[in-house]
Amino acid sequence: MIIPSHLDKLRRLRALRARLDPLDDFELWYWTTLTAGTNALNAVLHHAKLTTDAPIFSTIPGVHVVRRPDGTFARELRGPGDVSHVGWPPIEGEIPADVAGLMDALHAIEMHRDPCIRGTRAATPGIVAECEANFARVVGVVAGRFEEVDA
């Protein structure tokens, strides 16, 4: 997906995060954080020329939804585009330090996904604080590359 669309989603998802209660709405607050972070990751990966910003949409690695000339959409086998998670698919090439830092921070957020969203681990103020700190790192990297994004 193109960079402006990633940044638009990041902006709107950050606004939604602020309206959700991190504990009372933990599941959706967390998922909003995760989705915003993934858009941030894809924006910087495209900006660093590590992945393409083609207007195609990821499903599983190597398979993207593509608009056909008749306006319909279909799955096609394509090379690296947007990633769905850190390391899924892996990124080839030399990764700049700021991008690596963003990936580390997002991966730390992702570690709470299965236990807290699909499992029975209860959200705690400590988990929320950890996610907040790592999300701030994510946004900081994006702000360093795109002047229209506030840290």
Add this chain to the structure above:
Amino acid sequence: MNADGHREKAERITRSAMRCGPGDWEMRIEAAMLAGTHWANHALHCAGVTPDDEDVVHTSMLVVNMLRKYAIVEGELLAALAEIEELRPLHVRGDVEGGHAAADRAMALLETIERRARRHDASRSGG
């Protein structure tokens, strides 16, 4: 996770989704996917099709034969969940026009899923 745990998660996520506005179509679709998946697991556990330690994560990731097995009992519910999953590449991971309408459709599908899943609660309580 057991059936009651899935129901509680689904209810929490659905309640949180009510705090989304019309411009939050990505999270309305994702909420429908997340809550709908918990409802699917609730229904499958209650029906005795899956044990507590066998949860569906995404219908799109299921082995075909397992999806066929689950669909014997909850075909309509799983079809609704699959339709929500199909909205995600276009409107959550994509920027295709029509996000508002897609989110409305996802939430309507979630209502269908919840209604079907809750039938098991009525059966369990003898209602």
